[in-house]
Every structure is written in C-alpha cells, then in structure tokens.
Amino acid sequence: MRAMRSGLLAAALLGALTACGNLDAREDGAAGAASRFEASLRATDTVRSCAALAPGTRDELEQTAELPCARALPEAGLPPAEKVRTVDVYGRQARVVTDKDTLFLSAFPGGWKITAAGCTARPEKPYQCLIKGG
Amino acid sequence: MTRDRSFLRDNSLTLVFGAGFLLTLAGQAIAGHADFNNQLTAEELHPVSFGGYLLSADFAVDVTENWQSEYLQFFLYIFGTVWLLQRGSPESKQLHKAGPESDAEQKVGQYAKPDSPRWAAAQGARQAWYARSLGTLMCTLFLLSWLAQSVTGVAAYNEQHLRELQAPISWFDYLGAADFWSRTLQNWQSELLAVGSMAIFSVYLRQRGSPESKPVGASHEATGVEG
Numbered sequence: 535m536r537a538m539r540s541g542l543l544a545a546a547l548l549g550a551l552t553a554c555g556n557l558d559a560r561e562d563g564a565a566g567a568a569s570r571f572e573a574s575l576r577a578t579d580t581v582r583s584c585a586a587l588a589p590g591t592r593d594e595l596e597q598t599a600e601l602p603c604a605r606a607l608p609e610a611g612l613p614p615a616e617k618v619r620t621v622d623v624y625g626r627q628a629r630v631v632t633d634k635d636t637l638f639l640s641a642f643p644g645g646w647k648i649t650a651a652g653c654t655a656r657p658e659k660p661y662q663c664l665i666k667g668g
Numbered sequence: 669m670t671r672d673r674s675f676l677r678d679n680s681l682t683l684v685f686g687a688g689f690l691l692t693l694a695g696q697a698i699a700g701h702a703d704f705n706n707q708l709t710a711e712e713l714h715p716v717s718f719g720g721y722l723l724s725a726d727f728a729v730d731v732t733e734n735w736q737s738e739y740l741q742f743f744l745y746i747f748g749t750v751w752l753l754q755r756g757s758p759e760s761k762q763l764h765k766a767g768p769e770s771d772a773e774q775k776v777g778q779y780a781k782p783d784s785p786r787w788a789a790a791q792g793a794r795q796a797w798y799a800r801s802l803g804t805l806m807c808t809l810f811l812l813s814w815l816a817q818s819v820t821g822v823a824a825y826n827e828q829h830l831r832e833l834q835a836p837i838s839w840f841d842y843l844g845a846a847d848f849w850s851r852t853l854q855n856w857q858s859e860l861l862a863v864g865s866m867a868i869f870s871v872y873l874r875q876r877g878s879p880e881s882k883p884v885g886a887s888h889e890a891t892g893v894e895g
Binding site: 588589590593622624625626627628629638640641642643649650653655659660661663666667668 | 711712713714716720724725726823824826827829830831832833834835836
C-alpha cells in the first residue's frame with residue numbers, strides 16, 4: 535500500500551515537473567512558428583505562409599476569398615512583423631504578440647499552426663482578426 | 669477465515685470506496701477526453717491523446733473542483749457537529765453535549781485509556797493538535813484542492829479563451845472570475861444540500877444495519893444514537 539502511494543505521488547510530481555519543464559519548450563515552439571510565419575510574409579513566400587496556417591483557417595480563407603490560399607493570403611493585408619514581444623501558452627493553444635500583430639496558434643502533430651492572424655484587441659470581446667478559422 | 673480474507677472484510681468499506689473512486693475517475697477521464705476532443709474537432713483543431721488529456725488543465729480542474737467541495741463538506745461536518753445539533757438525528761451528538769466536551773468524555777490526558785493513541789495521553793500542543801487532527805487534515809486537503817482548482821482552472825480557462833481568440837487572464841484575475849466561482853459554488857451547494865438533507869431525513873427514516881441510521885425501532889426523538 536505504501537509503495538502504491540509513493541508511486542502515485544511520484545507520478546503526480548513527474549507529471550507536474552513535465553508540464554512545467556515543457557512550458558518553456560512550448561513557448562519557444564509557438565514563438566518560433568510565429569516568427570517563421572512573419573518571415574514568410576516579409577519575403578512574400580506565400581507557399582510557406584499558407585503551409586503555416588491551421589487547416590481550418592486556410593479553408594476559411596479560401597472559401598471567403600473564393601481563391602486559393604497563395605492568392606488570397608496577400609489580399610488579406612496582414613502586417614508583416616519583425617519581433618516577438620510576448621508569448622502566452624496554455625495547453626495546446628497560444629497567443630503571440632509581435633511588434634505589429636497578434637497571432638493565435640494551436641498545436642498540431644507537425645508543430646504549431648496559425649489559427650488567426652492580423653488580430654486587434656477589443657475590450658470585453660474576442661480579438662477581431664483578418665484571417666481566422668470558421 | 670484466512671488472514672487475507674479477514675483483511676478484505678475488515679477494510680471493505682475503505683477498499684470498496686477506494687476501488688470505486690479509481691473506476692469512476694477512469695470513467696470521468698474517458699468521458700472527459702471524448703468531450704474535450706469533440707470540442708476541438710468542432711473547432712477544426714487537432715484532438716489530444718488520452719495521455720495528453722490526463723495531463724491537461726481541463727481534466728485537472730474537473731477533478732479538483734469536486735475534490736475541494738468533498739473535503740470542505742467533511743471539514744464543515746466534522747467541525748460543525750462539535751457545536752451544531754439536530755434533535756432526533758443520528759448525525760448529531762446528544763443535545764446536552766454541544767461543544768468540545770470534557771477531558772473525561774474525550775479520554776484525553778489523565779483520562780486516557782491504555783489503548784488510547786499515545787498523543788491522546790500527551791499534554792499540551794501534541795494533544796491539542798491530535799484532538800483536532802481529523803478536521804485539520806480535511807481542512808488542509810480542502811485548501812490544497814481549492815488552490816489546485818484555481819491553478820488548473822485558470823489554465824483551462826485561458827486555453828479555452830485562446831481558442832475563442834480572447835486574451836488570457838492572470839491567476840489573481842481568475843480568483844474574481846465568474847468561471848471560478850461558478851465551478852466552486854455549484855459544488856458547494858450540492859454538498860451542503862446532501863449534508864442538510866441527511867441530517868433531517870435520518871430523524872424519520874431508517875436503514876436497517878447502517879451506522880448512519882438509528883436502529884429501526886428507535887424513537888424519532890432519539891438523538892445521537894447509531895444503529
């Protein structure tokens with residue numbers, strides 16, 4: 535019984551430490567994905583930009599614009615940013631605030647993907663975003 | 669009866685409820701995982717693995733919000749029944765015994781028996797602590813569970829907020845948030861209802877053989893009598 539209690543305690547501690555240890559890595563991952571997305575926007579590399587979008591966001595962009603992503607994305611008017619200012623990660627979701635934009639990301643098997651970009655804060659309401667999922 | 673069978677019989681209350689706890693916790697995890705992934709899928713986000721869900725704030729807050737209220741219930745019940753009475757209820761002590769009672773009634777200090785716990789026979793702080801150890805443990809577990817609810821709650825709340833393209837909030841802001849108090853109070857009200865209804869129902873109703881009930885033939889007026 536004592537061994538079982540110790541095992542459960544060790545598992546709980548390991549889980550907590552793993553969760554804390556992973557936070558920095560997840561923040562770095564989200565910041566890196568946002569930086570690469572912004573770099574692709576600056577380079578007008580629409581193939582890379584579109585590949586960085588979450589599937590739902592890409593679908594919504596294409597359906598709304600009635601154009602393929604590579605043609606619709608430049609028309610969205612996203613402001614290409616240079617620097618990441620703050621990163622917030624909770625679970626599998628993240629918000630990255632850059633010098634010119636705010637992006638929302640979600641974790642996918644291939645890494646972090648952009649779920650919304652070109653976002654402007656509104657008091658007591660969700661951000662208003664130039665592109666987002668449906 | 670073998671020694672193993674005797675152990676199982678002598679501890680069946682703890683063992684059965686402990687096993688039931690683990691089974692229902694597993695069931696909660698399975699149902700919660702499916703529900704969480706239904707939400708993610710509806711939002712065209714990638715579902716989380718079962719292991720990932722077990723480590724998630726969403727699962728942790730659902731577990732801890734119930735734990736804290738259960739431990740609060742037992743803390744209040746243990747502490748409150750020192751002073752609060754219910755005429756006719758087996759959940760209440762006898763009406764003339766309200767309060768911490770005398771050392772002789774509680775078998776502490778010089779009144780301790782040979783088989784009393786050592787700290788019951790001790791004097792001073794050790795006896796004072798031991799005399800309140802059950803309530804202290806329940807109160808501590810309540811506070812720790814409630815703290816855990818607040819920490820995991822703000823993480824789950826912020827994760828959902830980010831999915832909805834809303835800004836995350838701090839732990840201090842979360843302590844004043846409707847989500848925190850809705851989760852907290854919905855559990856507290858149900859625990860208080862259960863305790864209050866048990867105290868009064870047991871005045872008039874019986875469960876033969878249960879120590880939580882009076883003997884079937886006991887008077888409705890009989891207080892502090894267990895079956």
